Amino acid sequence: xxxxDNYLSPSTCAVMAAVMVPVWAxxxxxxxxxxxxxxxxxxxxxxxxxxxxxMFNVPLPGGTTGHAVGxxxxxxxxxxxxxxxxxxxxxxxxxxxxxxxGILSFGANCFNMAFVLPxxxxxxxxxxxERFASKxxxxxxxxxxxxxxxxxxxxxxxxxxxxxxxxxxxxxxxxLYCPYGLGVSIPAMVIPHLAVAGPVEVLFTLLIVNFVKxxxxxxxxxxxxxxxxxxxxxxLALICLSPIGLLASGTAWGEWGADELAGMTGxxxxxxxxxxGLKILIPDYSVSGMPEVMGYIVSAVLGVAILVIVFxxxxxxxxxxxxxxxxxx
Amino acid sequence: MEAMPEWLTAAEVYDPPTDKDRFIDKSILSFIGLIxxxxxxxxxxxxxxxxxxxxxxxxxxxxxxxxxxxREFTFVxxxxxxxxxxxxxxxxxxxxxxxxxxxxxxxxTYIILLPSALHGNSYSITxxxxxxxxSITAVNILSYSTRWDHIIASLKRFHFPDMFxxxxxxxxxxIVMLGEFALQMLYALKLRSVGHNKSKYGSIGGxxxxxxxxxxxxxxxxxxxxxxxxxxxxxxxxxKFKFSVYDGVYCAxxxxxxxxxxxxxxxx
Numbered sequence: 001x002x003x004x005d006n007y008l009s010p011s012t013c014a015v016m017a018a019v020m021v022p023v024w025a026x027x028x029x030x031x032x033x034x035x036x037x038x039x040x041x042x043x044x045x046x047x048x049x050x051x052x053x054x055m056f057n058v059p060l061p062g063g064t065t066g067h068a069v070g071x072x073x074x075x076x077x078x079x080x081x082x083x084x085x086x087x088x089x090x091x092x093x094x095x096x097x098x099x100x101x102g103i104l105s106f107g108a109n110c111f112n113m114a115f116v117l118p119x120x121x122x123x124x125x126x127x128x129x130e131r132f133a134s135k136x137x138x139x140x141x142x143x144x145x146x147x148x149x150x151x152x153x154x155x156x157x158x159x160x161x162x163x164x165x166x167x168x169x170x171x172x173x174x175x176l177y178c179p180y181g182l183g184v185s186i187p188a189m190v191i192p193h194l195a196v197a198g199p200v201e202v203l204f205t206l207l208i209v210n211f212v213k214x215x216x217x218x219x220x221x222x223x224x225x226x227x228x229x230x231x232x233x234x235x236l237a238l239i240c241l242s243p244i245g246l247l248a249s250g251t252a253w254g255e256w257g258a259d260e261l262a263g264m265t266g267x268x269x270x271x272x273x274x275x276x277g278l279k280i281l282i283p284d285y286s287v288s289g290m291p292e293v294m295g296y297i298v299s300a301v302l303g304v305a306i307l308v309i310v311f312x313x314x315x316x317x318x319x320x321x322x323x324x325x326x327x328x329x
Numbered sequence: 330m331e332a333m334p335e336w337l338t339a340a341e342v343y344d345p346p347t348d349k350d351r352f353i354d355k356s357i358l359s360f361i362g363l364i365x366x367x368x369x370x371x372x373x374x375x376x377x378x379x380x381x382x383x384x385x386x387x388x389x390x391x392x393x394x395x396x397x398x399x400r401e402f403t404f405v406x407x408x409x410x411x412x413x414x415x416x417x418x419x420x421x422x423x424x425x426x427x428x429x430x431x432x433x434x435x436x437x438t439y440i441i442l443l444p445s446a447l448h449g450n451s452y453s454i455t456x457x458x459x460x461x462x463x464s465i466t467a468v469n470i471l472s473y474s475t476r477w478d479h480i481i482a483s484l485k486r487f488h489f490p491d492m493f494x495x496x497x498x499x500x501x502x503x504i505v506m507l508g509e510f511a512l513q514m515l516y517a518l519k520l521r522s523v524g525h526n527k528s529k530y531g532s533i534g535g536x537x538x539x540x541x542x543x544x545x546x547x548x549x550x551x552x553x554x555x556x557x558x559x560x561x562x563x564x565x566x567x568x569k570f571k572f573s574v575y576d577g578v579y580c581a582x583x584x585x586x587x588x589x590x591x592x593x594x595x596x597x
Contacts, residue, residue: 004434006460010397040492040564041555042548044499048507049544051500055359055508056537059352059529077541089500097477097501098366099430099468103393170400174452179445207534208541216542 001069001157001197002094003109005102007178008160009168016160017107023084023115030081046082047089050074054090058204066196068204071113071153072121072146076209077220080122087114108160112153121149139206146205147198151190154197158182158189345524352533353519360512367505370477379575382475382483388583389471393464395586401593402456408586409463415470427469435462477501485566495564503547511540 008016031043053070060066075083088110094100101109125145129138162182165175180188212219396408416424438458446454471480481497514536526532 004438004461005393005464006397006457010394013397040496041499041551044496045503045507045544045548045551047496047500048503049541051504052360052507052511052540053537055356055363055511056533057352057355057359058533059350065352065355089496092497093500093504096468096480097472099465099472102464103390103468104397170452172452174450175445176400176452177457179442179450179453203530204533204537207530208537211531211534211538212541215538219542219545 001109001113001154002091002101003105003112003157003160005104007102007164008105008108009164009177010104012160012164012167012177013102013104013107015107016105016111020088020107020110020115023111024088027081027084031079031085034079034082043082043085043089046074046078047086047093050083050086051090051093053204056204058200060200066200068197068201069113069117069150069153070201070204071117072125072149072201073205073208075118075122075149076125076142076145076205077212080118083118083122084114087118108157112156112160116156117149117153120152121145124148139210142206142209143202146201150201151193151198154189154193155186158186161185161189348522348525350519350522350526350529352529353515353522356533356536357512357515357519360508360515364505364508364512367477367501370473379573380579381570381573381576382479383486383570384576384579384583385471385475386480386483387487388579389467391583392467392586395590396460396463396467399590399593400456401596402459404590404593405456405459405463407589409459411586412463412466412470416466419470419474423473427466427473430469431462431465434465435459482566482569486570491564491566494566499551503544506547507540507544510543511536514539 050070053073054067056068057065058068071083071087074087078086091101091109091114092106095103095106095109122145125141128141128144131137132140159182161178161180162185164178165181168176170176178185209220392408392412396405399405416427419427435458438461439454442454442457478498478501481494481501484494484497485491518532518536522532
């Protein structure tokens with residue numbers, strides 16, 4: 001999932017790096033609270049560990065092998081904030097010293113693998129674990145967490161690739177960076193992760209978490225007993241960040257004329273179809289008198305609000321389910 | 330003296346059932362490759378290409394930014410020529426290693442872009458693979474021509490916090506230490522894997538899990554050792570930067586590249 005340089009435009013890379021700055025700041029603050037300044041050497045050793053976890057070959061059926069990223073694993077073992085920092089340092093070592101993953105695209109790679117992957121993975125893990133407090137529930141939590149973590153991270157990478165031909169084309173309408181739109185990039189990135197990389201990640205995470213639990217159960221970092229409200233924060237942040245990224249890239253969302261679309265469909269018909277579909281999905285998009293940029297922000301806020309409502313309703317139903325037998329007793 | 334028991338004299342035919350355990354070999358190879366790469370470059374006494382690592386790092390990033398931003402093939406071509414020229418100044422084994430990674434990525438990029446080229450997008454297929462090759466070669470030249478501790482120390486000049494440099498340095502050292510530890514476990518696993526290994530997953534989980542526990546133990550030990558030596562949480566990186574004649578020439582050359590980039594931008 002390491003994005004090399006020149007697949008993303010420098011402005012996208014700058015936006016992704018800018019997005020990571022507050023994430024790193026918050027992660028460092030959180031880690032500092034848990035790890036005292038004098039215990040800082042730990043972070044270096046954990047970064048080395050996250051680097052090495054990516055080197056393991058996991059046996060797959062038929063004698064083949066596969067690689068895992070191990071982001072969720074690191075998050076389960078030592079908390080998502082520490083995972084964010086150590087995976088970022090590991091990615092920096094890879095980019096700067098091993099030529100693996102781009103230098104400009106470092107921010108984007110960190111966003112996908114050091115932020116989205118461990119945080120989504122960890123909070124899905126925590127969410128499931130809290131609701132099903134049995135051994136099986138914990139296993140299910142590990143499986144779902146690591147699977148969702150890597151799949152959502154690959155989706156983010158796919159979106160980063162997919163917006164390139166929409167935003168950056170030359171006068172002739174030819175893409176300057178990754179030429180494939182969302183219609184191509186999403187299936188191309190997400191399907192292999194759903195089918196192969198996801199299960200490998202699940203297998204690797206499960207094996208190591210189970211081993212550590214069996215051998216030394218107190219070693220697994222217990223996150224503070226805060227309820228998983230922060231997952232809504234994450235969902236909110238993810239939704240808010242993508243439009244900001246698009247806006248900061250200098251092109252307003254939805255400004256493409258029909259002729260531009262036609263010019264682009266010459267080689268990315270799938271992606272364009274998708275975009276047209278989006279426009280139809282949001283008919284209120286060009287409210288008269290409202291700039292399109294505003295329209296996009298408003299629809300993002302609306303999207304967030306709808307999601308919160310849906311999740312709250314689901315949460316409420318769940319609470320009622322739990323409440324009834326307790327009262328009956 | 331008693332005669333040797335018969336079973337001792339009979340030739341034993343033991344043909345262990347074959348098993349597909351390539352994951353052990355592959356893991357061993359990737360760990361060896363990693364550790365040898367770090368050890369090789371840290372064994373060097375001097376950096377190659379006499380320029381200060383501060384400038385090397387800064388201008389390598391500059392090349393990547395310029396190459397990525399430009400739309401002019403001529404400019405990419407000039408940068409590529411320069412990068413290949415610098416590559417030619419390295420010894421043969423380093424050239425081979427630099428090229429290997431860059432060529433794999435370039436061929437991969439070609440394959441990825443082929444469908445888009447068949448649909449008439451000629452720009453991507455001519456530009457992006459060349460840009461990818463130039464960028465990766467530039468980073469590889471930096472990585473193979475400079476000691477990594479020098480690169481890390483040069484981050485100080487870019488106002489990276491000392492603590493970050495410290496963590497980065499520890500990371501490299503412990504990649505080797507933990508990597509060697511993992512390697513020993515993998516050797517042990519390889520030696521014991523005779524015949525059919527029914528619990529391959531248990532094995533890999535054990536190696537990975539033990540590695541995590543070892544990392545926890547190592548970090549405790551390291552912290553205690555540092556505290557014993559008076560570590561208070563403050564870490565200062567000393568800055569040994571000196572501006573040489575070579576640095577001057579190098580900076581002038583790079584100013585030329587920036588001028589050229591601007592010139593081609595205006596031309597477009």
